[in-house]
Amino acid sequence: MGHPPDTRVLNKKNQQILRHSTHMHMHSSLLLLALACGFASINATVVDTVVGSVNHTTLELLVTRAGLVTTLSATNRDFTVFAPTDDAFTALGSSTLVTKLTTDPVGIWLPLLEDVLKYHVLEANSTVLAAALPTAAQEFPTLSTGSALSVKSVAPQITAVSPGVGAATVNIADLTSNNGVVHSINTVLLPPSTQRDVTGIVIGSAAHTTLETLLGSASLVATLQAQAQGSAFTVFAPNDDAFDKLDSATLTCLQDSSNVDLLADLLKFHVVSGFVVSSALTDGQTITPLSTTFTTNSFTFEATGTKLMAGAGEAAITVVDLLANNGVVHVIDTVLVPTGFSCSIPAETTPVPSIDSASSASASGFLIAGFLAALAVVQARF
Numbered sequence: 001m002g003h004p005p006d007t008r009v010l011n012k013k014n015q016q017i018l019r020h021s022t023h024m025h026m027h028s029s030l031l032l033l034a035l036a037c038g039f040a041s042i043n044a045t046v047v048d049t050v051v052g053s054v055n056h057t058t059l060e061l062l063v064t065r066a067g068l069v070t071t072l073s074a075t076n077r078d079f080t081v082f083a084p085t086d087d088a089f090t091a092l093g094s095s096t097l098v099t100k101l102t103t104d105p106v107g108i109w110l111p112l113l114e115d116v117l118k119y120h121v122l123e124a125n126s127t128v129l130a131a132a133l134p135t136a137a138q139e140f141p142t143l144s145t146g147s148a149l150s151v152k153s154v155a156p157q158i159t160a161v162s163p164g165v166g167a168a169t170v171n172i173a174d175l176t177s178n179n180g181v182v183h184s185i186n187t188v189l190l191p192p193s194t195q196r197d198v199t200g201i202v203i204g205s206a207a208h209t210t211l212e213t214l215l216g217s218a219s220l221v222a223t224l225q226a227q228a229q230g231s232a233f234t235v236f237a238p239n240d241d242a243f244d245k246l247d248s249a250t251l252t253c254l255q256d257s258s259n260v261d262l263l264a265d266l267l268k269f270h271v272v273s274g275f276v277v278s279s280a281l282t283d284g285q286t287i288t289p290l291s292t293t294f295t296t297n298s299f300t301f302e303a304t305g306t307k308l309m310a311g312a313g314e315a316a317i318t319v320v321d322l323l324a325n326n327g328v329v330h331v332i333d334t335v336l337v338p339t340g341f342s343c344s345i346p347a348e349t350t351p352v353p354s355i356d357s358a359s360s361a362s363a364s365g366f367l368i369a370g371f372l373a374a375l376a377v378v379q380a381r382f
Contacts, residue, residue: 045073046081049175049182056184058089062102066114072121072179079180080122082149082160082168084188092188096227097325108232111277112193115323118143119162119191127181130158130173137161145321147191162189193323198235199224201322201329208331210243211267217255218264224271226326232275233327236308238335242315246335253343262343265291269299269310269336275327278306278320296339310336 047069050056063069072079092098100109101116122128123141133153141148150161158170168187175182199221202208215221224233243251254263269291283303291297299310307316315334322329 044177045075046079046177046180046182047072049177050081050083053083053184055085055087056083058086058102059083062113063117065104066110066117068114068117075179077125077179078127080124080126080128081180081182082120082170082185082189083182084120084168084185085171088168088186088188096229097194099229100325103229106230108230108275111275111321111328112323112325115144115191115193116188119147119149119189120185122149127176129176129181130170130183133158142191144191144193147193149189158183160185160189162191164192164195165190194325196324197225197227197326198233198324198329201324202235202237205237205239207239207241208237210240211237214254214263214267218260218267220264220267224326228326231273234272234274234276235327235329236270236272236315236317236332236336237329238270238315238332239318242332242334250343253345256345258346259343262293265293266335266337266341268292269294269297269338270332277323277328278317278330291338294338294341299336299338308332308336311339311341313337 044052047063050063051060053060063072072081089102101113104110104113119142121143123143128140130153133151135152135154137150137152139148140151150163152159158173159167160170161167166187168185168189170183171186172184175184196204199215202215203212215224224235253259254266269289271290272287273290281301281303283301285301286298287301287308288298296311299308301308302314305316306320307314313334313336315332315336317330318333319331322331
């Protein structure tokens with residue numbers, strides 16, 4: 001006859017089963033919660049996480065349009081993505097910028113859209129979970145070149161701040177995948193490129209003071225600040241050293257008020273219609289600028305040395321792809337001078353003094369009196 005079971009052992013086993021059951025129930029509940037929010041399986045990529053969300057349809061559309069699906073589907077690195085919801089995009093309103101980003105049938109603004117989306121992805125090759133975020137704001141570089149997000153985590157919120165725009169709060173964190181993590185946010189983060197036009201890049205550069213002055217003298221600032229849905233500007237911007245290479249007589253000539261039209265056209269020789277990023281330039285490509293008066297109104301891009309050929313000279317492109325909300329700026333080290341360009345200042349002429357009627361009458365009277373006196377002398381001799 002066997003011994004009756006030890007009730008202490010049974011109770012211990014029952015407690016273990018209960019704890020295991022409770023843990024499984026909590027895990028299932030969290031999984032169901034994630035699925036209820038519309039997110040895909042954690043065994044998918046960060047792109048699949050977005051695609052599987054009913055709350056991120058706009059982001060899905062824009063990632064596809066910008067050609068970033070392949071980039072963010074790579075499994076040889078990890079991504080940390082801050083994903084704006086549909087409501088976040090709706091909250092942007094209907095400004096010209098939003099129209100450029102979301103309604104672009106020709107694809108003019110794809111470089112700007114790509115920059116905005118990359119601003120939501122941390123540059124580091126790592127999965128940054130909520131628990132790893134600092135409580136004090138810390139700068140995190142993003143895939144948007146030269147742009148960083150200020151991110152901090154103070155329970156129960158994670159906040160990502162876009163300088164000059166505002167903060168986005170993470171509403172769902174730690175949606176992990178096989179190549180990173182997605183944090184859903186309630187605001188679209190806007191990089192510096194969306195907050196400046198091409199003149200803002202020039203004005204904000206300590207190396208372009210001469211160009212800034214000349215744009216003002218030629219009354220081109222307002223022209224290059226234009227925000228049109230269907231057009232953009234690509235500026236090849238000579239730096240101060242480039243203008244220093246010009247002989248002083250030419251620079252003085254261009255700054256003379258009589259040559260304002262010539263100055264404006266020479267500056268327009270450095271501006272191209274369209275949003276032409278460096279990757280779109282091809283070896284031997286002929287580029288036609290906005291200038292109109294020069295006999296040879298084009299220059300050529302050469303991939304070897306990354307330079308532009310104009311007339312008998314050449315200019316190296318030293319900095320590429322400074323993006324703006326109405327185009328892009330590339331810095332060059334030499335002023336582009338078209339074939340046949342010349343500048344001269346009209347010679348000053350000495351004005352002929354005018355004689356008023358009173359002076360004229362007086363002079364005539366004087367001449368007549370003199371003549372009569374001379375005649376009298378002659379008569380006296382004879």
